[in-house]
Amino acid sequence: MTRPILIAPSILSADFARLGEEVRAVDEAGADWIHIDVMDGHFVPNLTFGPPVIQAIRPHTGKVFDVHLMIAPADPYLEAFAKAGADVITVHAEAGPHLHRSLQAIRAMGKKAGVAINPGTPAAVVEPVLDMADLVLCMTVNPGFGGQAFIGSACETIARVRAMIGPRPIRLEVDGGVTPETAPLVARAGADVLVAGSAVFKGGTYHANMAAIRAAAEAATGTLV
Ligand SMILES: O=C(CO)[C@@H](O)[C@H](O)COP(=O)(O)O
Numbered sequence: 001m002t003r004p005i006l007i008a009p010s011i012l013s014a015d016f017a018r019l020g021e022e023v024r025a026v027d028e029a030g031a032d033w034i035h036i037d038v039m040d041g042h043f044v045p046n047l048t049f050g051p052p053v054i055q056a057i058r059p060h061t062g063k064v065f066d067v068h069l070m071i072a073p074a075d076p077y078l079e080a081f082a083k084a085g086a087d088v089i090t091v092h093a094e095a096g097p098h099l100h101r102s103l104q105a106i107r108a109m110g111k112k113a114g115v116a117i118n119p120g121t122p123a124a125v126v127e128p129v130l131d132m133a134d135l136v137l138c139m140t141v142n143p144g145f146g147g148q149a150f151i152g153s154a155c156e157t158i159a160r161v162r163a164m165i166g167p168r169p170i171r172l173e174v175d176g177g178v179t180p181e182t183a184p185l186v187a188r189a190g191a192d193v194l195v196a197g198s199a200v201f202k203g204g205t206y207h208a209n210m211a212a213i214r215a216a217a218e219a220a221t222g223t224l225v
Pocket residue numbers: 010012013035037068141142143144145146147148175176177178195196197198199
């Protein structure tokens with residue numbers, strides 16, 4: 001049995017002037033989840049959007065809203081993101097001292113809880129919270145911007161996290177520089193949710209761009225169980 005690969009286009013690379021339309025377009029083109037990057041200009045050196053924007057695009061799709069919080073602190077805002085329509089809420093391990101508490105709070109609101117780690121953070125950081133997590137996100141770029149070059153050494157972290165997860169029903173997501181060329185590397189290392197921004201929204205058709213990433217990843221993991 002193969003492990004199904006989910007594709008989550010990051011709307012950070014979408015046309016913000018037509019965000020609702022863009023969300024509908026990637027939904028219809030075969031996106032499994034919609035990845036939403038929230039940045040605060042403090043945890044990462046960039047600013048994006050907050051709960052009102054998520055609430056505004058929520059009626060445009062029924063797909064899972066995968067909200068990647070690059071904010072510190074995250075805890076005071078979790079409820080607002082849940083109410084705005086997030087389904088998965090991911091906090092960075094590096095963003096605060098109370099990771100377990102953040103994951104607990106997300107689950108207490110009936111949402112899926114994710115923990116993210118940067119390329120410079122050891123895989124071992126997530127081990128103590130695996131029983132509180134529905135998803136682990138391994139960054140394959142330093143967070144803050146779309147269109148950056150893939151950091152290959154992060155594949156070792158992905159493989160370590162996959163081994164730690166073992167039989168638990170936890171998704172392993174990767175984010176940053178994912179293309180048809182890098183998708184086989186992360187899929188082989190154990191990723192099963194692939195975020196892609198510029199590789200999806202770069203032009204051409206969204207369907208073809210996502211299908212190329214999915215096909216490359218699935219070809220690399222055809223024998224995984
Ligand atoms: O979280 C982030 C960046 O911090 C990502 O979700 C990016 O939006 C991915 O963009 P590409 O690297 O695929 O262009």
